[in-house]
Amino acid sequence: MKIQEADAKKLLLAQGLPVPPWEVARSPAEARAAASRLLHGAGHARQVVIKAQVLVGGRGKAGGVRLAATDDEAEHVADDILGMSIKGIAVRKVLVAPAADIVRELYLAAVLDRAARRILLMGSAEGGVEIEQVAATNPDAIVRIHADPLLGLRDWQARELAFRLGLNAHLKATVGIAKGLVRTMLANDADLVEINPLAIVREGAGAGEERLVCLDAKITLDDSALFRHQDHEALRDPDEEAPADAEARRHDISFIHLDGTIGCMVNGAGLAMTTMDLVKRAGGEPANFLDIGGGAKAERVAAAMRLILAEPRVEAILVNIFGGITRGDEVALGLIEARKQQSRDVPMVVRIVGTNAAEAARLLEEAHFETAASLDEAAEKAVAAARAQGQAA
């Protein structure tokens, strides 16, 4: 689960990391008030930065991050940004913060390294750009340090990171921030805690003092660990979750919307991707990825069917179940029930093998479902059915 910048910053602050102040505004007026406090308050910011709060990347390029020097300008800029839509997501909130006097930008992240089975600290002397881009153009600029799986990230490791990033003048601060990122990760069961940019900023008037601060923050939480972080559910942004996604989550269904015409219902993520691949191979386009998970009962099957049919583009449905924990007859019953409630008539091809497949076959036959023996055959039939449906429409 991704969380918004402002929430991520709160989690960083809770671990004692240096994050400059900010406010969140939901309207131009709120943004004006926030800017006013920052421009004329104790901090005496010379400018404020106003940033769109959306979970998708690339908001900067999209014009979702802008500066303002006066209350009027802040209101105006916020009005612009709050009217934007970035990669299809309407901007409903902005973050208002004092504009930093940046001396140098870096990148620092704690990520779960699957291959090494450890927490990885990734630092780059090139901040402000995407790490994948640095990895592609200047891989040597990336410093990688693995935390010990049993001892955690030790000070000496964080110092090594600091030296390799050329942060000798900010040794203690770097150690504190690196350890704080790992602490934030562990305290919140995050997969990723990314600071980009981590910046050396000049504070105070004139030459000022240089300080290392977290200017942006991106945190991804491990969905599997939500059960022990009850406060995290509140960080889910309802503005950014499509109704279908929320519905899928409620039923413990893994669902991703795609652009094709053939709805897929499968048990198991690998098999679901394979089903999509075979639909494509047979000349069709999948309308979704949908994994009903292990041991799905009739009720979940019906919910999955509703999710698929909610997309008007869907012209055929392919159900592919390899019973293991999941019982084929339960799925068949769910399909029969779902078809009764179905608002529109879409052709369906069903393949059920494995546990209780014989019972399932009998049920499906009685209910006059079109079935298929192999996955390849099922994909071909579904693509043909969609074509026929498309031509009929």
Add this chain to the structure above:
Amino acid sequence: MKIQEADAKKLLLAQGLPVPPWEVARSPAEARAAASRLLHGAGHARQVVIKAQVLVGGRGKAGGVRLAATDDEAEHVADDILGMSIKGIAVRKVLVAPAADIVRELYLAAVLDRAARRILLMGSAEGGVEIEQVAATNPDAIVRIHADPLLGLRDWQARELAFRLGLNAHLKATVGIAKGLVRTMLANDADLVEINPLAIVREGAGAGEERLVCLDAKITLDDSALFRHQDHEALRDPDEEAPADAEARRHDISFIHLDGTIGCMVNGAGLAMTTMDLVKRAGGEPANFLDIGGGAKAERVAAAMRLILAEPRVEAILVNIFGGITRGDEVALGLIEARKQQSRDVPMVVRIVGTNAAEAARLLEEAHFETAASLDEAAEKAVAAARAQGQAA
């Protein structure tokens, strides 16, 4: 550093351990008021227990733990206990708590196991008695589980402890308490966190519900870790620390008062014990253990001398310094200065070898100190001097 029961219980509560309520009273009137709240308040205790708050063991046997059923009785009992002196320590505080309806008493402690270099959980089905006694009479009754040095105490280990203590009916509670003891140890840098008794008590009216609670608590803190627990200094009980001990601590001198007549000043704990042993072997009795530590300067030497002379029984002083980090000439200067300020004239035998010993010898000779070449000789001379002094007095 040992801390009082009430403070230990606070540290346990902070880690979420089940500790029944208590109050601390410094006068019979305060004890009466506390008892009144417990006997007539929400808890409706049938009796209260009043316990002397002293750091020495054996307060139960000394009559420092007694029950009271009424306000009057509580006041009377508290008056008795507050008038007591246990092993030479005047009782200045009592703890007042509801008397528990005890079904079964056990023992549970987390200790630092030097030999295994791990944290050791020690449990015994025989609670309420000293663990050393159980170890002597019924060693099989003691269950030992080491926490993993890298993973900590895992649930399965705590369950193993519970099963072996016959606490099957309190499995979750035992796991919670065992892990809580280790957490208390780590959070506070304690060498020892001991619950004796850990008790199954009946709560509520009638048959009531059985619950596992920590009825007593003993915690010893690691002095080396006080630098990172600034709140712990407040737990030091000034009532229980002799002025000499406080003075020694201020000067970073390790000092233990003994009953003999020969004051000892040595650098290094092992050498200090050896010096005591050789005094005894030469027919004398050491008046103290005193380690001035490494790199002692003149000021600390003078403070050590004051500590030794504060004991009127002292009839001779033996100074034994093997210079390594400590410079012999610094010690000699300190001794010369200390003798000038000295309130009474006590014979002194000085042996300084190692770093800058030649300079020290010159200084001591100029100042007419009696010196010795070997440690054996120094001990013999000091014993002889004490005898002469004792006869002269």
Add this chain to the structure above:
Amino acid sequence: MSILIGRETRLVVQGITGREGEFHARAMQAYGTAIVGGMTPGKGGQKALDDTVPVFDTMSEAVRETGANTSCIFVPAAGAPDAILEAAAAGIGTIFCITEGIPALDMVPVVAAVRAAGATLIGPNCPGATSPGRAKVGIIPGSIHREGSVGVVSRSGTLTYEAVQAMTDAGIGQSTCVGIGGDPIIGSTFLEVLQLFAADPETEAIVLIGEIGGAAEEEAAAWAATNLAGVPKAAFIAGRTAPEGKRMGHAGAIISGGAGTAGSKVAALEAAGFGVAGSPTELPQLLRDAGYRG
């Protein structure tokens, strides 16, 4: 022979008194796996599976009393990491963790500690393993298998069943089928299982079932190129049509920053001498094409 499990397997089922644990323990027993004990804290002294299997409170007791060498874990996610460590500390050499939904960071120290203890962990969030005709540990349906000499390793669940069924239907049997699990942090990788197959005299061919995301398939391919050079090898990669930046499944695979694509995996596998199938049903023919005659 076979890898990980076989006739010598003496299995303890951790969480045997739970609904899932009991259901699958029955299926394993029916397949012929020697289940010597079960373990559920607080249920010690009971008997499970129609009074055929003693239940213990602790793994140390279970191992002491039964001589178990293998365990299979069905305990809920919150307790599963601990169950793995308890098994390793009790001296269990091969541990299968079926449990899904374990927070990934919990597994980091657990995997390191299990390795340090010298045990092998498969999973979590895996379907287990079957050595057809000998033993089955986990939840893979026993009926899809056939005795033979192809070693199968996969990070999927039902996709594995699909592939194995296709092989069995084509008359190609398996030495051992291993589902390594799809979680971010797992006990044994593709590479580690391939190393076991390489050392197994009865495994004569390899099938690898991968997915988009990560670089574990590429890593395994690079090793196989030199260490399994003469061995017939086929593979299938799921997710050729998966879009970038979307997580496919709960704990699942994700393509990010252009890494972990099906294309990269297919290329690496082909370069290492794997025949790469467009559908699981093509795996048997690819093995034949590679010279497999088993």
Add this chain to the structure above:
Amino acid sequence: MSILIGRETRLVVQGITGREGEFHARAMQAYGTAIVGGMTPGKGGQKALDDTVPVFDTMSEAVRETGANTSCIFVPAAGAPDAILEAAAAGIGTIFCITEGIPALDMVPVVAAVRAAGATLIGPNCPGATSPGRAKVGIIPGSIHREGSVGVVSRSGTLTYEAVQAMTDAGIGQSTCVGIGGDPIIGSTFLEVLQLFAADPETEAIVLIGEIGGAAEEEAAAWAATNLAGVPKAAFIAGRTAPEGKRMGHAGAIISGGAGTAGSKVAALEAAGFGVAGSPTELPQLLRDAGYRG
């Protein structure tokens, strides 16, 4: 030969730019120890000890640049556990931690991790070791030694000097003198150092200097009884007159519950064939009595 340190020692001093670190590094260098580098984070690039020794920011750099195999730690207590781990991770095989006042619980994971890394830790809160005529690492005054074949192991500081001086005065030289430190949790015990001496062809006799508290002396005695049977052995135990329940020294020894007494240790050592001295000055004669002719 010798144990732990010798002519092959290539030493890095961690904390070389501190007051104590520099002072003792000079003494070590004067004794003839090959100090190949120093390490202080943030002081990398400087030169220490009159421009003779390069200073590095990290241990990995120090080892890479100098081929160091040994380190000696003088950093303050709060940073010392980390310094030990950094040395071990950099591949240092023998680590001496002189620092005193490290919280005991900090050392529990550190000792376990250092062992897992295959390194040997001496200390903390120890005076170090000297192999007379070859190398000295730590703070033991070099002047008290004489080259020879008696292995000395002690958990005290100045008491060790006293014992070694007595031996040197009597014409008895040492192969290596090791101070293992008096802290609750130490990297190497009496037993572990005795095992090193037992494997050293140049060590022909043993002197053990113990104190009250714990059971480390008894444990070492039990091992020596069978494994050092023919070797002349002498010991001294400090604290015969120490009262029960009082901690002798800052981190020091304590007799509690009747365990850890001098009587118990003396009895165990005598039973194992050690001659036990009433004063350190008696150690040379006890070695002679045990047949030592070195």
